[in-house]
Amino acid sequence: MLHAACLNLWRHRRRTLFTGMVCSAAMTAVLLGAGFALFTYQSLAEKAARDLGHLTLSHPDYFLDNEDVPLQHGIDRNPALEKRLLARDDVKAVLPRLQFSGLVSNGEKSTIFLGSGVDGSEFQLKGPFLKVKAGGVLPPAYLSKADDSIPLMIGEGLAAILKAKVGSELSLMSATSTGALNALDVVVVGIFSSGVPDLDKRQLYLPIQAGQQLLQSDKISELNIYLLDDQQQAGLATALQADMPALKVTPWQERAFVFKAVRDLYNRIFGTLGILMLLLVLFAVGHGISQVVTERTREIGTMAALGERRHRIVGNFVLEALLLGAFSAIAATLSTLLCCELLRQFEVMMPPPPGSSQGYPLMISFSSELTLYAALVLMVVCMLFALKASLSAARKPLVDALGFV
């Protein structure tokens, strides 16, 4: 039967090629659409994890309750813990972070800011999470000596508001952890764009020690843990939580509100488009297969007249459809891989998404799992339509089937 099915496909090769092209084009469209969605999700997830850290250690109330004074829900640094975490094979970095806000002034004009006190090594460890527009990033090691100027990176929007350039001197004012007011003179060493214009009008980075100096506290807001393999996240989170019940371990998924909002939006868009695409695919594949089988009604009638059993006739067509579906799936997989490679070689930029000022490269993520499912669906769809059409042809009165034109 397999030999006969292969023979039929080969000898009907023009028809096989045409129907196979319809099937593989449909599956390629599904794989490309889903691959783009997957790439978008992966990019967003990667960005969120890179910005926030895979796990965050904080005071249990830090993400739940507004602080009365800065660092009310801060935590003490724990060098032993940080050393222990860094000793693990799956941990890439452990970075403390200070979150605060206040006023920034150029001496003539003030505006509010959202500040992050970071370890200077963060820029090296996390990779290019900010686009530096002028100057550079914070130095990897900042030693808070009294005679050193304090380096500062500010968003391009904030720089524009304050007419600040690299080398400009600014003053930061903020409430301390005891509720008093404190100020700090800083020097702009870099101007960056995060890709979100609204954020760039407020955001600034400075060394964590300088931030602590401003807030007059040794505490930090959170300790961010970056993993080499995000598959280890759940296990490590459980272990850490058990180890330190006084602290709260928060995975990045619980903090990535933008990721969740975008994913929900894209799920709806891609979901709707996916259903429409699937219907089109079903229609195209179904129509192609049905037509191929219907065109062979006379052949079916002849086989039945000569004494071939109905289930064998139908079985033959279903097997042909299965092979056609399998060949089409292979062709679709290859053409999807080719598209992925072409996009990798010849970068195509997408326009910036709403709320962002930066475009991003169009990429397609190839998923073996998704490809396998799509191939299975394609083969099953081919088989079902072949079954339906061949059963209908085989059930035709023999006299009608023999005279079918």
Add this chain to the structure above:
Amino acid sequence: MLKFEHLSKTYGSGLAQNTALKDVSAEISCGEMVALCGPSGSGKSTLLNLLGLLDTPSQGQIWLNQQPVPTDVAALSQLRCRAIGFIFQRYNLLPVLTALENVEYPLQLLGVAKAERRARAMALLDAVGVGKFASQRPDQLSGGQQQRVAIARALVKAPPLVIADEPTANLDGVSAAQVIDLMQQLGRDANTTFLIASHDPRLYERCSRLLTLKDGVLVDNHNNTLPSARRAS
């Protein structure tokens, strides 16, 4: 060999009812070559379809080798496979198979071993004069060549009965004569009964008996007295 009594076939129902065959009875002996004559719409093809077990009668009964034909679809299929060869007006060769594979096909359905069926099919293709086209597919053959392959396919399993519907209708004069000769000769060799629906007078001359239908009724059933007619053995 083949007997049918009171065969009727009605299509449709109510006002749209159309009786294609009315109370037709006859008996055909083993080895006879019988022509079904009559104008278009007289019921020749309908009778042929019923006797070839491709269709079921509205009324009446058919006996093949003294056995009433079954009504079960699977049993009918098996009986067609074993006992009846078909020569269709439009050849109905399987387009994806070569001439040799087409002739092999009925033997394959009977479970004959590959080597044997290949040898038998090739021998019959040689016998009908298209052996050299064995590897060609139907669309690479002329109408006459296709009809010869169809005859080989019908005869390869040595069936007791061969049903032929207008076997010479699509052939030129020379090819038609060759096909008739071929059927007569091969039928004689294997003592096969031929039942042939045709408008071709050249074919009538070679048949041992003529059954004439008119408006679905058998109006004449007589033996052919011409010397060229094939006699029942």
